[in-house]
Amino acid sequence: MLEAGLEALTMILQPARMGFILLGSVIGIVVGILPGMGGAVGMSVVLPFVFGMDPYSGMALLMGMVAVIHTADTFPSVLLGIPGSAGSQSTIMDGYPLAQQGQAARALGAAFTASLVGGLIGAALLFGTVSVARPLVLALRSPELFMLTLLGLSMMAILSQSSPLAGILSGVLGLFLGSIGGAPAISRYRFTFDLIYLLDGIPMPVLALGLFALPEMLDLLVRQTNIAGQAELSGSWVEGIKDAIKHRWLIVWNAILGVLIGVVPGLGGPVVNWVTYGLAARTCKNNENFGKGDIRGVIAPEAANNAKEGGALVPTMLFGVPGSSTTAILLGGLILMGIQAGPRMVSTDLPIMLTIIWTLAIANVFGAVLCLSLSGVVSKISLIPGKLLVPFLFVIMIVASYQSTRHWGDIITFVVIGILGWVMKRIDWPRAPLIIGFVLSTPAERYLHLSMSRYGFEWMKSPIVIGIAVAIVGILFYGSLRGVKKEKRDA
Amino acid sequence: MRQCSKFFIAALMLAASVSLVFAGGAAEAPRDVSPDEFYRSNDTIEMIISWSAGGGTDTIGRLMAPYLSRHISGQPNVQVVNVTGGGGIEGHNEFALRRRADGFNMLFSAGSSKMAYLLNEPGIRFDFADMQPAFGVPAGAVIYSNPRAGVSSVQDLLNPSEPLRFGSIGVASTDAIVLLAFDVLGLDVQTIFGYEGSGAIRIAFEQGEVNINRDGTIGYLGNVLPLVEEGYAVPLFTFGQVRDGEVVRDPAFPELPSIAEVHEELYGTPPSGHTWEIFKAVSQVLFTLEKVMWFQQDAPESAMLAVREGAVRVSQDPDFRAQGQQVFGPYELIVGDEIESAVSDMLSALSVEVRQDFVQFLVDNYDLDPR
Numbered sequence: 008m009l010e011a012g013l014e015a016l017t018m019i020l021q022p023a024r025m026g027f028i029l030l031g032s033v034i035g036i037v038v039g040i041l042p043g044m045g046g047a048v049g050m051s052v053v054l055p056f057v058f059g060m061d062p063y064s065g066m067a068l069l070m071g072m073v074a075v076i077h078t079a080d081t082f083p084s085v086l087l088g089i090p091g092s093a094g095s096q097s098t099i100m101d102g103y104p105l106a107q108q109g110q111a112a113r114a115l116g117a118a119f120t121a122s123l124v125g126g127l128i129g130a131a132l133l134f135g136t137v138s139v140a141r142p143l144v145l146a147l148r149s150p151e152l153f154m155l156t157l158l159g160l161s162m163m164a165i166l167s168q169s170s171p172l173a174g175i176l177s178g179v180l181g182l183f184l185g186s187i188g189g190a191p192a193i194s195r196y197r198f199t200f201d202l203i204y205l206l207d208g209i210p211m212p213v214l215a216l217g218l219f220a221l222p223e224m225l226d227l228l229v230r231q232t233n234i235a236g237q238a239e240l241s242g243s244w245v246e247g248i249k250d251a252i253k254h255r256w257l258i259v260w261n262a263i264l265g266v267l268i269g270v271v272p273g274l275g276g277p278v279v280n281w282v283t284y285g286l287a288a289r290t291c292k293n294n295e296n297f298g299k300g301d302i303r304g305v306i307a308p309e310a311a312n313n314a315k316e317g318g319a320l321v322p323t324m325l326f327g328v329p330g331s332s333t334t335a336i337l338l339g340g341l342i343l344m345g346i347q348a349g350p351r352m353v354s355t356d357l358p359i360m361l362t363i364i365w366t367l368a369i370a371n372v373f374g375a376v377l378c379l380s381l382s383g384v385v386s387k388i389s390l391i392p393g394k395l396l397v398p399f400l401f402v403i404m405i406v407a408s409y410q411s412t413r414h415w416g417d418i419i420t421f422v423v424i425g426i427l428g429w430v431m432k433r434i435d436w437p438r439a440p441l442i443i444g445f446v447l448s449t450p451a452e453r454y455l456h457l458s459m460s461r462y463g464f465e466w467m468k469s470p471i472v473i474g475i476a477v478a479i480v481g482i483l484f485y486g487s488l489r490g491v492k493k494e495k496r497d498a
Numbered sequence: 499m500r501q502c503s504k505f506f507i508a509a510l511m512l513a514a515s516v517s518l519v520f521a522g523g524a525a526e527a528p529r530d531v532s533p534d535e536f537y538r539s540n541d542t543i544e545m546i547i548s549w550s551a552g553g554g555t556d557t558i559g560r561l562m563a564p565y566l567s568r569h570i571s572g573q574p575n576v577q578v579v580n581v582t583g584g585g586g587i588e589g590h591n592e593f594a595l596r597r598r599a600d601g602f603n604m605l606f607s608a609g610s611s612k613m614a615y616l617l618n619e620p621g622i623r624f625d626f627a628d629m630q631p632a633f634g635v636p637a638g639a640v641i642y643s644n645p646r647a648g649v650s651s652v653q654d655l656l657n658p659s660e661p662l663r664f665g666s667i668g669v670a671s672t673d674a675i676v677l678l679a680f681d682v683l684g685l686d687v688q689t690i691f692g693y694e695g696s697g698a699i700r701i702a703f704e705q706g707e708v709n710i711n712r713d714g715t716i717g718y719l720g721n722v723l724p725l726v727e728e729g730y731a732v733p734l735f736t737f738g739q740v741r742d743g744e745v746v747r748d749p750a751f752p753e754l755p756s757i758a759e760v761h762e763e764l765y766g767t768p769p770s771g772h773t774w775e776i777f778k779a780v781s782q783v784l785f786t787l788e789k790v791m792w793f794q795q796d797a798p799e800s801a802m803l804a805v806r807e808g809a810v811r812v813s814q815d816p817d818f819r820a821q822g823q824q825v826f827g828p829y830e831l832i833v834g835d836e837i838e839s840a841v842s843d844m845l846s847a848l849s850v851e852v853r854q855d856f857v858q859f860l861v862d863n864y865d866l867d868p869r
Contacts, residue, residue: 192692194670328697339552347720
């Protein structure tokens with residue numbers, strides 16, 4: 008295995024292929040920085056060029072981009088409070104408050120370091136486990152997947168501790184919004200009002216942009232200041248790197264968690280993001296600053312979302328099951344280059360699989376270094392007065408939402424959800440539970456339906472199911488117990 | 499007051515950007531020339547694909563685009579445009595209603611939109627009868643089973659040691675033809691609806707959550723054949739191809755029996771009857787002519803003929819044949835005069851009676867909403 012790994016490395020260490028990785032990384036950075044444009048857009052841009060390339064070079068270009076998007080999408084999340092892509096939603100929670108305190112560069116430095124290390128850990132874990140990963144995926148039947156969606160949903164409670172009732176209502180609203188469109192198990196459409204736009208449901212990027220970005224923009228206009236709220240920036244990206252080193256175990260732990268959730272087919276990027284953030288917010292010591300600008304709230308999800316790319320390659324490459332629209336396009340690109348994902352990826356096509364893993368690791372280094380060197384300059388965005396910045400951002404956001412499905416419905420949805428988000432922000436309702444509910448609404452229904460129709464109530468006897476159930480209860484009570492203890496201490 | 503004006507400016511910006519987005523491309527006067535002269539090298543033909551990039555239809559479309567560009571007289575650019583939404587309906591509607599019938603827009607349709615058309619799904623505003631075909635691509639499907647879950651041969655189908663379980667995305671999908679096939683063969687199968695896609699179903703199959711499954715040709719070759727080699731799956735039969743009303747073996751799997759042969763093996767007689775006729779009609783639509791490149795009915799005929807002639811040359815290009823093998827399987831493109839007859843067969847298969855009968859079958863057996 009190690010020998011094969013080195014052989015694959017020599018395949019990739021050719022100037023032309025390294026050039027393609029670098030080119031892919033640069034495209035990935037651009038796509039990641041532009042809000043709302045996820046990997047799918049970047050992939051569609053690159054796909055026509057892959058045609059006719061040899062698989063190793065084409066792979067270098069595609070994977071170079073995939074690996075870097077989740078590094079660069081931190082820029083808009085931290086600086087503007089706009090989710091750069093589905094994988095960096097929770098980075099907003101603490102990253103944006105840090106930018107508002109003038110510490111954007113520090114937050115970025117910490118985030119990119121966490122991304123780098125997380126991405127490398129993800130690639131290493133993938134390399135170490137790729138030949139034995141199939142049984143892991145096969146152990147997760149519909150009942151186990153249902154329990155994992157429940158684990159994700161339990162994050163709602165964690166992220167709404169300040170106002171539990173509002174959090175639950177917000178989560179339920181998210182579940183409802185997620186149920187719009189075709190039902191997963193029966194041939195019926197829900198709440199579509201005969202609008203074709205709604206048949207596929209509300210697109211996630213549009214929802215995230217409206218919910219988080221529009222309210223921030225409006226408030227920025229009303230406040231009549233810049234994002235940092237001051238004239239000078241304090242903290243540099245070097246300080247951020249020091250933060251990351253200080254919290255190294257948080258990075259390692261979240262990277263492993265990111266890989267594990269990434270391996271689960273059918274859960275997707277936002278889940279990794281919110282689960283790791285939620286767990287960090289719950290389990291870290293002195294967690295009262297989470298949501299107000301705790302650097303650990305940036306480090307944890309950023310380490311995980313890059314590591315996840317490694318894990319997500321398991322269902323994608325070994326089973327041909329794309330975990331996201333990005334990996335779906337990756338599979339299409341592979342087919343155009345004459346490679347069919349499947350069990351052969353760990354037998355006859357192993358060199359290709361190993362090349363992919365190396366590309367992932369190398370591109371992560373490229374991406375992190377490029378982003379770090381940009382962060383000092385780019386963080387000055389938070390000094391631009393809102394009245395100059397917001398009109399520009401409005402245009403970008405409208406275009407970003409519109410390109411989601413290129414239907415006018417995107418723009419209307421963006422505005423409507425934006426107003427909803429603004430109201431929620433004003434009355435201090437947590438918005439994170441809404442997006443968690445939205446993302447997990449369909450999988451939760453799907454896997455419960457599948458479990459019940461295949462196994463009846465028998466599925467509840469599975470040891471993995473029981474194990475996850477215990478874990479959920481543990482997570483929910485861990486925080487409350489500690490809360491009680493703390494109150495006693497304070498009293 | 500100041501705040502009000504700020505909001506007003508913001509609203510103006512919003513409106514301006516909206517109108518920017520909607521500003522369309524410039525139009526050109528229609529050309530009235532022979533097929534050889536219709537396109538020029540600086541022209542761009544947009545190939546509309548109603549599904550997102552990376553899917554099966556998209557991949558085949560992207561494979562074909564450069565070859566079409568090379569072989570259509572005048573060498574126009576052929577550009578893939580993904581118009582997604584409504585499970586493929588949106589792109590078809592856009593092509594039929596809003597795209598100019600000027601020879602610079604074509605639609606690459608596939609089995610799932612034809613299934614939506616067959617089942618009269620909500621939102622459909624297009625009609626294949628209002629389109630003219632340029633060429634087509636066939637497809638195939640293999641039914642296979644899990645030997646460790648009780649089915650290791652065709653004979654086991656009638657007396658499996660474990661109940662037959664089939665995993666499906668939903669009844670209003672191309673899975674519906676598998677349900678028809680089970681009925682034709684008189685099999686007692688429990689169908690579990692709600693899986694996310696063919697990949698997820700394949701995982702469920704390997705887990706034993708389901709034990710009988712179907713895959714398209716390429717999915718089978720890439721993902722299932724390795725399992726067959728290791729003894730984790732057994733191929734049972736194919737749906738075959740419909741030729742002059744008869745079901746023949748799938749050219750991609752000449753060693754596997756067709757569903758018609760399996761019926762004979764199980765019952766000693768060839769299949770017949772009402773469900774069999776519906777099956778053949780739907781199979782014709784979904785497999786024998788799975789994908790079709792369309793122009794609108796009132797698009798210039800010389801444009802359609804130019805693409806049709808280009809497709810003949812594409813189908814003979816050795817590079818294309820080698821790549822096509824890996825992207826859609828060992829099938830021949832349906833080109834030239836063949837496409838005319840194939841499409842007229844398809845349209846008669848899509849007749850109102852067939853559609854009613856098919857919907858009725860699914861309503862009676864699988865709880866489909868009557869429509």
